[in-house]
Amino acid sequence: MKILVCISKTPDTTSKISFKENNTKFEESGVQWIINPYDEWYALVRAIELKEKDASIQLHLISVGGADYDPVIRKALALGGDEAIRINATNNDSYFIAVQIAEVAKQGGYDLILTGKETIDYNSSSVGGMLAELLDVPYISLATKVEVNNSAATVNREIEGGEETDEVSLPVVISCQKGVAEQRIPNMRGIMAARTKPLKVIEPAAVEALTNVVSYELPAPKAGVKLVAADNVQELVRLLHEEAKVI
Amino acid sequence: MVLIFVDHSDSEIKKSSYEVLSYGAALAEKLGTSAEALLLGAVKDDLATLGNYGVSKVHQVSNDALNNLDAQVYARAVADAVTSLNADVIVFSHNQTGKAVAPRVAARLKAGLVAGAVALPDTSNGFVVKKNVFSGKAFANVNITSAIKIISLNPNSFQVKQTGGTASVEQLNITVSEPKVKVTSVNKVKGEVPLTEAEIVVSGGRGLKGPENWKMVEDLAHELHAATACSRPVADAGWRPHHEHVGQTGIQIAPNLYIAIGISGAIQHLAGVNRSKTIVVINKDPEAPFFKAADYGIVGDAFEVVPKLTDEIKKLKG
Numbered sequence: 001m002k003i004l005v006c007i008s009k010t011p012d013t014t015s016k017i018s019f020k021e022n023n024t025k026f027e028e029s030g031v032q033w034i035i036n037p038y039d040e041w042y043a044l045v046r047a048i049e050l051k052e053k054d055a056s057i058q059l060h061l062i063s064v065g066g067a068d069y070d071p072v073i074r075k076a077l078a079l080g081g082d083e084a085i086r087i088n089a090t091n092n093d094s095y096f097i098a099v100q101i102a103e104v105a106k107q108g109g110y111d112l113i114l115t116g117k118e119t120i121d122y123n124s125s126s127v128g129g130m131l132a133e134l135l136d137v138p139y140i141s142l143a144t145k146v147e148v149n150n151s152a153a154t155v156n157r158e159i160e161g162g163e164e165t166d167e168v169s170l171p172v173v174i175s176c177q178k179g180v181a182e183q184r185i186p187n188m189r190g191i192m193a194a195r196t197k198p199l200k201v202i203e204p205a206a207v208e209a210l211t212n213v214v215s216y217e218l219p220a221p222k223a224g225v226k227l228v229a230a231d232n233v234q235e236l237v238r239l240l241h242e243e244a245k246v247i
Numbered sequence: 248m249v250l251i252f253v254d255h256s257d258s259e260i261k262k263s264s265y266e267v268l269s270y271g272a273a274l275a276e277k278l279g280t281s282a283e284a285l286l287l288g289a290v291k292d293d294l295a296t297l298g299n300y301g302v303s304k305v306h307q308v309s310n311d312a313l314n315n316l317d318a319q320v321y322a323r324a325v326a327d328a329v330t331s332l333n334a335d336v337i338v339f340s341h342n343q344t345g346k347a348v349a350p351r352v353a354a355r356l357k358a359g360l361v362a363g364a365v366a367l368p369d370t371s372n373g374f375v376v377k378k379n380v381f382s383g384k385a386f387a388n389v390n391i392t393s394a395i396k397i398i399s400l401n402p403n404s405f406q407v408k409q410t411g412g413t414a415s416v417e418q419l420n421i422t423v424s425e426p427k428v429k430v431t432s433v434n435k436v437k438g439e440v441p442l443t444e445a446e447i448v449v450s451g452g453r454g455l456k457g458p459e460n461w462k463m464v465e466d467l468a469h470e471l472h473a474a475t476a477c478s479r480p481v482a483d484a485g486w487r488p489h490h491e492h493v494g495q496t497g498i499q500i501a502p503n504l505y506i507a508i509g510i511s512g513a514i515q516h517l518a519g520v521n522r523s524k525t526i527v528v529i530n531k532d533p534e535a536p537f538f539k540a541a542d543y544g545i546v547g548d549a550f551e552v553v554p555k556l557t558d559e560i561k562k563l564k565g
């Protein structure tokens with residue numbers, strides 16, 4: 001069996017978000033980059049768990065990004081996986097990214113493709129679904145549990161107000177979130193091994209993006225908190241009812 | 248034409264669908280075109296009443312294969328409907344169904360998608376849609392350059408508007424493919440308000456000390472007809488179910504009112520809730536960072552404040 005995990009790079013969750021060049025570019029100075037948490041903690045760790053149970057599984061990682069992605073890819077390889085592929089292109093249009101991954105996936109004959117639920121910077125939750133469509137395979141989104149047996153997967157996925165259990169035959173694309181696996185910390189052996197694992201860099205396929213970011217904005221700052229004394233809860237209720245009009 | 252995807256579950260139209268209908272109708276008006284709705288499957292509701300939200304027609308594809316969501320089957324049906332009806336813009340809710348289906352439709356039609364939109368597009372120079380990025384810490388204005396355009400709207404970001412019309416309902420004849428995903432069980436938490444649809448959310452953190460103390464949170468939520476949520480350590484410790492965990496790595500919500508009890512307000516928690524319209528913080532530590540992101544706050548012991556709050560709300564409602 002072959003598994004492909006889609007790895008994206010995002011600013012650390014505590015990063016201060018600001019923009020430059022007339023609000024057209026993200027200010028990257030001082031930002032720490034991490035593997036997108038959904039890709040790392042859930043998609044990648046689950047794939048590693050599956051490989052630990054079945055050593056014959058080939059596990060590949062894939063990223064669409066520039067050379068600045070390499071440290072993050074090495075970090076992912078330190079957790080596990082046999083090799084990584086980086087498609088050398090920078091673009092945040094989900095369609096562009098999905099087409100690049102699809103080109104590689106079509107050649108690779110993967111049985112299981114895992115993505116994160118969403119990137120925590122672009123928040124689109126789109127690449128996985130697009131990829132599945134381009135490959136013409138089923139897509140299970142927002143998975144909270146992924147089991148694989150031979151040629152089929154049993155997946156729990158989030159629905160409104162609960163979960164459902166789905167059965168689907170492979171190949172399939174699944175987007176992963178909390179529940180699928182537990183966060184792991186890479187060990188020294190993994191870090192050493194990652195240095196010599198293959199990281200193939202390939203050039204992107206020619207494809208036009210369908211969207212582009214024109215500018216960014218920050219939300220208007222809050223006016224400041226109105227404090228109510230702990231023995232005057234009635235006043236809070238009045239404010240919520242009469243001023244904020246939310247109850 | 249603007250085509251609006253109407254989502255439903257348990258034979259009922261979802262609340263978020265009324266929001267996207269209103270959004271789609273407003274968009275059609277802006278573009279000087281018509282707004283029409285698309286419903287896959289069947290519901291109890293009388294579809295003509297969707298006219299009350301600004302659409303002139305409702306196209307229905309009735310087929311048993313559409314009773315469960317298989318994104319592949321749904322996407323094919325939506326794309327075929329778009330082609331046969333000649334729609335230019337498709338609107339989804341950015342809810343569980345929208346997240347599964349909209350990207351597939353986009354790839355199938357080679358249509359640009361803005362996922363998680365928070366406002367109507369600006370059409371003065373292109374087709375620029377404002378969307379949530381950096382987990383609620385910023386917005387991006389994204390231009391869609393393809394001929395067909397797809398928007399999925401973040402829940403709770405557009406005002407529902409009733410216009411008082413009726414729509415004509417038409418059966419749409421398109422071939423529906425065989426589902427490949429088999430749903431073997433559905434596990435819904437009965438009687439609870441779904442977190443992503445809730446207008447009011449009451450949330451608890453580690454300050455509540457243990458799962459046995461959640462009764463007062465639930466009582467308050469019950470009184471407000473609210474959903475319950477929690478911080479990540481609370482879900483990690485198993486005090487509350489995983490699906491209640493909000494934040495950067497949990498669910499992102501944007502209710503009208505978010506009440507945070509015994510939660511410190513770490514940046515990763517705020518990333519999931521900072522789009523809430525009004526935030527109330529109850530924390531015994533006046534230095535808790537959450538107060539900086541709050542609209543109203545009480546510095547006090549949750550075990551004293553929360554039951555009082557529940558009582559006061561009872562009084563207000565009674």
Ligand SMILES: Cc1cc2nc3c(=O)[nH]c(=O)nc-3n(C[C@H](O)[C@H](O)[C@H](O)COP(=O)(O)OP(=O)(O)OC[C@H]3O[C@@H](n4cnc5c(N)ncnc54)[C@H](O)[C@@H]3O)c2cc1C
Pocket residue numbers: 013037451452453454455477478479480481492493494495496497508509510511512513514515516519529530531532535547548549550
């Ligand atoms: C990569 C990453 C992702 C993360 N993602 C998330 C996420 O998605 N969601 C999330 O929530 N966290 C997330 N976290 C964790 C986050 O950093 C915080 O650790 C977490 O939010 C703290 O939870 P808490 O506020 O419940 O607990 P604490 O920080 O321990 O705060 C408890 C609060 O309760 C108050 N308190 C105590 N007793 C009382 C009382 N009797 N009455 C009133 N107040 C009281 C205290 O003053 C304190 O402010 C993430 C962390 C990382 C590193």
Ligand SMILES: Nc1ncnc2c1ncn2[C@@H]1O[C@H](COP(=O)(O)O)[C@@H](O)[C@H]1O
Pocket residue numbers: 006007008009036038039062063064065094097114115116117118119122123124125126127128
């Ligand atoms: N540049 C990228 N390279 C590889 N995978 C990506 C990239 N961007 C997004 N993905 C994958 O697609 C998922 C959803 O991303 P998004 O649609 O941007 O929210 C992520 O969690 C990743 O698994």
